[in-house]
Amino acid sequence: MLLEAIEHRPEGAMAHPLDVSSLKVRIRVKKGDAEAVGLFHGDRYQPEEQDQPMTLEKVACDGRFDWWEGVIPTETRRVRYVFWLEKGGKRWWYGEKAVVEKRSDAGAFQFAYICDGDRFDVPEWAQDAVVYQIFPERFANGDPDNDPEGTLPWNPASRPKPDSFYGGDLAGVIQKMPYLRDLGITAIYLTPIFLSPSNHKYNTDDYYQVDPHFGELETVKEMVHTAHAHGIRVIFDAVFNHSGAGFFAYRDVLEKGEDSPYRDWFRIDSFPVATKPEPNYETFANGVADMPKLMTHRPAVREYLLKVAEYWTREAGIDGWRLDVANEVDFAFWRAFRQRVRAIHPEALIVGEVWHDAGPWLRGDQFDSVMNYLFREAVCAFFAERSIDAKTFDARLAAARMRYPDQANAAMFNLLGSHDTERFLTLCGGDRRRMRMAVLFQLTYWGIPMIYYGDEVGMEGGPDPDCRRPMAWDPVDQDRDLWEWHRMLLSLRRELAPLRRGQIRTWVVEPDKGIYGFLRRQGMETVGVVLNNGIRRRRLILEAPDWEDGTHVRERLSDSRIQVKKRRIRFTLSPGESAIFTQD
Incomplete structure (x- = not known):
């Protein structure tokens, strides 16, 4: 047995309470190395002689390692445990000190206490949710009177440019709520709706104002009320990593330079502030001048943005937040965000945008889940591109699951595509069979299925901005068989717990x-x-x-x-x- 491959830590994904009386533990072992794995457990303050035995189950293989897990019951919330591993009739013991052949030399792992304040509580409703992502500018035009100047005709076959406008708005979302309900959707996630000069609204100019081309505050309230009446929850998109160029603090710095009281809201290399040929301040990504990065560690910035989150959670009655570029904002900010939002809405769902391993954000003190791009990458490779086989597919899924606590896995936003990716059917080369298999997998796998608008009717499109075409509403432009496939599978998902x-x-x-x-x-x-x-x-x-x-x-x-x-x-x-x- 390769002892160096054995790994466990009494925290995070490897040891997390499911409730106040049960602790899930996982241990990693080299693939094929252990024939059986178990542990002895007891209260930390009781003699080891009173420890109880338990056999673990091998639950996954990520290609390199086998993962074994089990749930330790506890009446006192205080847990001590030591693992045993068997191979070829020989037993090893693994505790905090070492992997050894003698139990007394191994020591024991300690989960000191299952504290109420540290429990990872994901909203109960999330486990049954099916989320539909809406890009408001391209979903439905319900009020032509608020269309931007230069609005293009609504055509799902058109190829949008980065600055194209088609007139989609919140009134359109309201009007299409019965469509979403009939499909089987239980939550909608809208990309940003606040004042911004762009069609995507990820460069926010005013966090307290709805973009007038989408509607107004009363429109937002009507949309949320209508959604709730149809059994659909509403999730907003927060852009707190950076602002837009019209944001009041940024404008003040442009005008007053070093004399601006908001100068430390941004990281500026020198004064005066320059936007061309390259910005002399930190931005989203590389040199995106109209998206200056916000210094969320500054108390004034933090308080301003937290109040924004509180305002919309309370004023609009929304059910959660999706957090843009979440991995580039400090942990302390997100911990405060969770506390402030949950104080208003204890069942609010908090989802981060993280494209890689999101373990540091999924400990129960920041996010409930993330946009599951690890899932998407595996699904694209197996079903659409066919660049990996079933064994590799299974290993990649297993590796992703073992990174996170059960609570996070159950609430993952499992997506086939989004406003940032090529349409899945396009990746499939238009092959409906591959699309149907991927959809079935998505709607039966562990986590929350997230359907990108139009995927359910066979919309296609290449990378951004082509993946943001206007929604196909005319039945002649829709693949109704694919729509029925989605609806049937979502009905089955509701039926089968x-x-x-x-x-x-x-x-x-x-x-x-x-x-x-x-x-x-x-x-x-x-x-x-x-x-x-x-x-x-x-x-x-x-x-x-x-x-x-x-x-x-x-x-x-x-x-x-x-x-x-x-x-x-x-x-x-x-x-x-x-x-x-x-x-x-």
Whole structure:
């Protein structure tokens, strides 16, 4: 056994309370190295002789390591534990001191106390949510009277330029609420709606004013009220990493230079402030002059932005925030943000934009989840590009899951595309079969599905700004079969609790055949999902997880029944086909 590969820390994703009486622990071991893993646990203040044994389950393999986990019960909230690992009849002990052959030399890990103030509480509603991302300027034009000058005709086949306007607004969102409800959407996430000269609004000029081309404060309130009446929650987009060039503090610095009381709201190299040929101040990305970076560690900046978040949470009655460029803002700001927003709305969902490993932000004190681009990258590679096989796909998904606590995994925004990416169907080369498989996977996997507007009707588009075409509303421009596919799967997701709240385990991986399957379990109920991403029809014989011999399972897409024989189910999948199994 490669002892150097064994890893555990009594914190974060490797040790996190699920509630006040249970602690989930994970341990990493070299792939294939351990035949069995378990632990002994007890109250920190009780003698070791009273410790209780527990066997762990191997739950994932990320290609290099196996991951084992279990849930330790505790009545006192104080937990001590030591792992054991077996291979070839030999046992090793692993505690805080070392990995050794003698338990007394290993020491023990300590989770000192499950404190109420440190618990990772994700809003209850989030586990059942399906989110629909709306780019307001391109979703629907409900009020032509507020159109910007030079508004172009609404045409889903047009190719937007970076400065194109089509007249989408909040009145359009209000009018399309029945459409969203009928599709099965339970939450909408809108990209920024505050005053800004751009179509995307990520360069905010006034954080307290709705952009007049979208509507006004009363329009926002009507939109939120209408959404709630349709059973749909509303999530706003906050741009606190940087402002727009029209932001009052930035304008003051431009005018007064070193004499401006707002000079330390930004990081300025020298005075006077210069925007050309290159800005002499820090900006979003590299040299984006109209997006000066805000110094959120400054008390005045922090307080201003936190009050903005409080104002809209309270005034509009929204249900959460998506936080732009969240990984470039200091941790202390986000901790304060969570506390202030949750004080107003205890069930507000807080989601960060982080394109990489987001572990540092997902400890329960900052975000509930992030835009799950690790998920998207794996799905694009497997289904759209077919650049990885099922084994690699499974490993990448496993690696992503093991980075985060369960609470965060359950609330991840699992997206196929967004306003920042090429449309998924375009990545598939227009192949509807690949798109349908990816959608089925997205809507049955662990986390919150996030549908980018128009994907459900087969919209295409290349990289930004082409991925931001006006929404296709005319039925002749829509793929209604794809829309029905989304609606049917979302209905199934509502019906089957494991697809919303169940734990996930890999069921089948056949990399040479393109076969991939997984199980979702909640309590005594199990749902099995299998996809054929290969090029040939395959006959499959799979172990029945919790289904007894002689009973039947039901394949929900074809409404067919299969009898369990010798703890196996037998069925056939053609290329591009999927199956969803439940106990009949």
